Amino acid sequence: MLSGLAGRYQRLIDYFVPHSIRSDRAASNQARMFLISHTMGPILGNSVPIALYIFDPTPSWDILVLSASITAFWIFPFLLKRNYDYNSLVIVSVANLNFCIFWSCYFNGGVLSPTLPWVLLIPILSFFYIGGNASLQRPLMAIFAGSFLLFLLSFYGTNPPANDTPELALVALGTVSTVAALCYVATMAIYYARIFDAGVELENEVRRRRLATDQLRAAIVAADEAGIHKAEFLARMSHELRTPLNAVIGYSQILRDDALEANDLRMREDVERIHEAGQYLLRLINIILDLSKIEAGRMQFTVKPHVLADVLNDVVSKSLPAFVAGRNTLELEVDAAAATVETDGSRLAQILGAVLDNIPMHAPGCRAELRCRLLTTRSPDDAIELTIRDSGPGIDQGRLATLFESLADKRDAAASKYGGTGLSLTIMSRQAAAMGCSLAACNATGGGALFTLVIPLQWRPRTEAKIAADERVREDEAA
Structure with missing residues (x-):
């Protein structure tokens, strides 16, 4: 059952990968990481606003804003499917992620917030999204630094609403938040490990194919050399065979002429068979000689x-x-x-x-x-x-x-x-x-x-x- 669900989920992810990048293996893997994050993320992430709504004795509109911003991640797969620029989607997604996390921390204890572990997801997901794309590293780091600075200035420069959540409820909220974050990271890490293993297997397969190609080249060279030696041998032996055959044909002509002069019909028929057989055999040898000359590249022309x-x-x-x-x-x-x-x-x-x-x-x-x-x-x-x-x-x-x-x-x-x-x-x-x-x-x-x-x-x-x-x-x- 689980394998069936995993297969259907994989087909869903593949559906959202645009055709324009499917031929690029690295870009396709990054897109799948992005899609897994944006399909599984809202499910796990919404556990935090649900827990806040349950444990907070006076829930307010900030929980609704947090849930809406987390649910908005589901829009990104459809935008990617419609061939929106991947780098732009990554920047907007990371900016929204920063907003969700620091918004939750602002209204729930600041730097002591139970939802603070989600901050660790920002660099991790940024790495998963961009891979080795160095051009996005600075923009994403700038977004993170700017968001963190804005959070500190807002929290200590203003008076955030008082948090009346009981201490035991805060512990429960922290547990839910930490478990959800761990599940989220584990999901991404497992898929990344699968991609890494597939890359290692591909490298091993490439190495095996290179070895097989080298062996095939060596076999082709050996076969070519054997073909050349065979052609040279046939050419040499054909010359050796033609010499006695020419003598047989020549003497059969003499005997045929003698039989005609002697009017010996029986001898004439026998000599004709010898002569025809010799001519036929000579034609076969000439065919072999011509074929071997062509294969050996030794055919000579008078132009x-x-x-x-x-x-x-x-x-x-x-x-x-x-x-x-x-x-x-x-x-x-x-x-x-x-x-x-x-x-x-x-x-x-x-x-x-x-x-x-x-x-x-x-x-x-x-x-x-x-x-x-x-x-x-x-x-x-x-x-x-x-x-x-x-x-x-x-x-x-x-x-x-x-x-x-x-x-x-x-x-x-x-x-x-x-x-x-x-x-x-x-x-x-x-x-x-x-x-x-x-x-x-x-x-x-x-x-x-x-x-x-x-x-x-x-x-x-x-x-x-x-x-x-x-x-x-x-x-x-x-x-």
């Missing part, structure tokens, strides 16, 4: 100006046999403004060829278009946009999401309708990024797949770190 039409015509001529075999047609359209580009022509042809090679496999019998146009609205430099579109069924949405991600495709490569390892487009995407280009894919409106390659007119290669950063940006934008 020079190229006539774009010549590069595209060469790509189309090399892809034409596969298109003919798949009953596909390919249309090429080159914008006259897109004349030359500074890039690695062979790498550019490799990227376009990898995209075109997928069309006969995925969309046999369909029409394809390779279009080139100059983009003059891109900043800071102009670029060339190459689009490859087919009229096929398009790309499955699940596959489209991981089309350029290495090892993201868990299909059986041997049975895949996409063919091969599924890494070809991954390699081409990373290679395009290393060349300063961008390769994207989507399903075109009206059907079919659409690949877009944007090439800057001036050579602007990117490092592996820059490529990874750009990929993170794209992922954030997509999210």
Whole structure:
């Protein structure tokens, strides 16, 4: 039951905390201290005028004024909720607190008043309200000093009303006043202790997170170093593997020619299988080599100006046999403004060829278009946009999401309708990024797949770190 009441009271306090300061932890804690004081204070403080009314044989209007000034503290939470200036509310509140305490002391014995212990609350509450705000220390001290001086001058310079309260009643009044003041201070101290404990716990949590962050950084550095060593190892081993494979492929070609001359069909079929297997294995090794080079930042480019039409015509001529075999047609359209580009022509042809090679496999019998146009609205430099579109069924949405991600495709490569390892487009995407280009894919409106390659007119290669950063940006934008 008590925990339920405490929870509801906490929600009430949080309701009065204005939204403008909730994001500031220190200001929010000070505001909660202020609100607790001004919600609990009138309840405990009014015990004094109630006791005065009970014990004083001739109660007068001064008790009513005291009760009204104590009850007025309930106005401050509503003023704070309406975004009144916090510092101004603190000054007015402390001034009212001084008035309440010294007013009670003036009419009930002066410096010998049973309500005098409440004077100790003034500096304590001032500290709770302002925390480390040094700008309010002097004004609050001035209010306290001025109020105390005014009280002394008024009490000894005038004739306060005679106090006819019996001595035993004064003892009872002092007991009530002291107990109420102690309860008030205890309530504020308990909440302040909770805030302090929360601050210590937060500092410990920050310390733990810093330690975890340092450990994570060390793990990332170790993982990066391991990745670099892996890429270097793969690059070295790929070179070692290609040498004997080239010999196998070369000798299989010789044996194939010998089988043709001897008209040995059985030997010819066997040698063809050896030759095709060797070529396939060589392509796999080249893929691994290219991927490891890109990851290790060792990919080399031969950059020079190229006539774009010549590069595209060469790509189309090399892809034409596969298109003919798949009953596909390919249309090429080159914008006259897109004349030359500074890039690695062979790498550019490799990227376009990898995209075109997928069309006969995925969309046999369909029409394809390779279009080139100059983009003059891109900043800071102009670029060339190459689009490859087919009229096929398009790309499955699940596959489209991981089309350029290495090892993201868990299909059986041997049975895949996409063919091969599924890494070809991954390699081409990373290679395009290393060349300063961008390769994207989507399903075109009206059907079919659409690949877009944007090439800057001036050579602007990117490092592996820059490529990874750009990929993170794209992922954030997509999210």
